[in-house]
Amino acid sequence: MKKPEIPHNENERLIELRRLNILDSEQEKDFDDLVELASIICGVPISLVTLVDADRQWFKSKKGVEIDSSPRDISFCGHAINYDDVMVIENTVADKRFFDNPLVTEDPNIRFYAGMPIKSENGFNLGTLCVIDTQPKKLTELQITALKVLGGQASKLIELRDKKNELEIKNEKLESLNQLNTRITSIISHDLKGPINSLRAYMNSNYIDANNPKDLAQLFPLVKNNLNSLNELVENLLEWSNSSNDVNFENIKVKELIFEVCNLFVGNALEKNIDLKCGYLHEDKILADLSMLRFIMRNLINNAIKFTENGEVIVETEKTDDHQIIIKVTDTGVGISKELLERIKLKDKKVSTKGTRNEKGTGLGLQLIREFLSIHKTDLEIESVENEGSTFSFSLPVA
Template sequence: MPHAPAPKLPAVSEARRLAALSSFDILDTEKESAYEDIVRIASYVCRAPISVVNLIDADRQWFKAEVGLGVRETPLDTSICAHAILEHDLLVIPDTTQDPRFAANPLVTGEPGLRFYAGALLKTADGLPLGTVCVLDTQPRTLDDDQIDTLRRLARQVMAQMELRRMLRQSQRRGDHLSRLLATAGHDLKAPLRSALYAMSKVRSGVSGEHAARLDDARTDLLSADQQLSRLLASTHADIAGGDAELGPVVLHEVFDALSSTWTRAAQRKRVALTIGRTGAIVRGHPLLLETVLGNALSNAVKYTPGGGAVTMLARSGDGKITIDIQDNGCGIPAEKVEELFSAFRQADPQAEGLGLGLWLIRQSAAAMHAEVEIHPGATGGTIFRLSLDAA
């Protein structure tokens, strides 16, 4: 059977994914030590000769950092990572020659003769896949649970680095709120840095020689970054005071359709029944901010709902308002924890994927639209997320 490239996401989702990737201004940038450290750590921890921070562009895969390849990009039609971004979380291929998607891939049948692949997704706060942190080998193999956990943690660290750089660029362009952005960016990096340090400490006990020395060097660099961020946070104040957005009529079903194309696939992978109701409502808001609010709320609902559960999103009108409810039957949020989780970089489950930005982004985006956000426990468990906007 001849080799076939990975299928693309639906057109709407792919356009949103590429727009999100473009917003980070990372493609074709120079090498940076923070990303180089990440691929070296991934390579050491997973005992893999090849490790890559990989971003999937429209027609190529581009490497922000790599170990063992010696190139910065390759065509998309032979990309294994292009298959990985179709997954919800992680793709592991123990033997590429035994997988019909990859058995005829020129990177498998020819040089460098890839036989093993494992990639953890790089995802935005609202779930758009941008690429992977991946490790590869020329021998069939697998990873243990600690190695898989470390790969996921390193993927979160890459996203934290990307978010920091984007925040700083936005601050420089606007010339305002620098302290706010630096403070939130610092919080963004603290948790992933400590996760990486913890993972490295676990692995360090089992290695020696040159690998141990390199791990020690990388750990020293991360400790230095952690200390610098502590000083940064001590000298700034996270006084969030977002401005108003330019508001206008938004056709709600267009936003619902875009979210359906993104989250139906993710829900199916988790065996979660996702229902998004039809609506003819028009609200006063901002389309991108509204999609951010609802996308992050759906992301949380799907993430925290177990397989076999259900998530619904429905809109209703009354008293000049449009109210959108997103209800799940997941783990729920204790009432006393709700306000805390609206802070930046907080998660209901600290071990869950993501950066803990979802509810913070929701509150900031909703405030810019003069919308109201509430979270309530469901009558039979789970959570009800409620957004109220003015009807247009």
């Protein structure tokens, strides 16, 4: 028996196969109709749409067999993908490549095989549309032509399936962004007006004498807090605006990004006597949208500093067995009460509390973090003990 040769472009071919996300997918009628038609036209009991993986051939659609896959090193289709035309073996026992192949000497006792390569849009042979018989056989020219046409249709179906998946993903992203836009518009209408109205009330108050230093001294902290709140809100909205124009997933060096964001808060941490540590960080790349991930990290670190005084804020990563990177931001701050934690976990609720130095928050950051993480198919985990500290974490796939 001769094992199939490995195509010269095998690595690129396998990347293409995985990109199409078709391996181990559900049964689809369009492919089933193809194998049924191939079986009828060629007059054979077995027909398959096969995809040749690294060490197996997997059957996207099948007629006449029960198994879903078989080893690549004994497969006929492993040979056929090295051709650009139909590969025909009229009598397997008379062919030195296959006469002692287990698929010939044992079930399903192949005696005849013909396979037309299924080519991807980028020109890679992914597998075959093949027909099989338990008796030696010779196809007519018309049957061979029909097999070529059906193989081409299998290629077209895979292309259409890929385009459909891409469109569904884009529609899902668009729907998520539309929902996000609606929620943010609602938040803006309330939160942007709040600090402004508060400032106007202070300024127009009959109880404030602009010529009285004591009145001005009382007014200053209130104005400062409201301006800080407005600044935080505007920054969050600008970040949201930049991120919501499009979602661009790319490979990101998580260690570099965390160092970049941590450096933005060194001064804030020193001012509150906080030891800001970028703990153990993995070198792996993760798959994420850079703008959204930067926003998430900025807000989590900023919040950890806001609710901590004379303590630590630690940013670290953990790699799981299922190829995920968990990013954690832990502080030794005031923590969160059970009651407040329950409110925070109600994702449709916006919660705002003051920091250790009465820093005002808008509650917008946490909502946006959750929205951005939902686009990444993940969620924010929160662990906290009042007066001891909190840990905020989320996971993203290794690229």
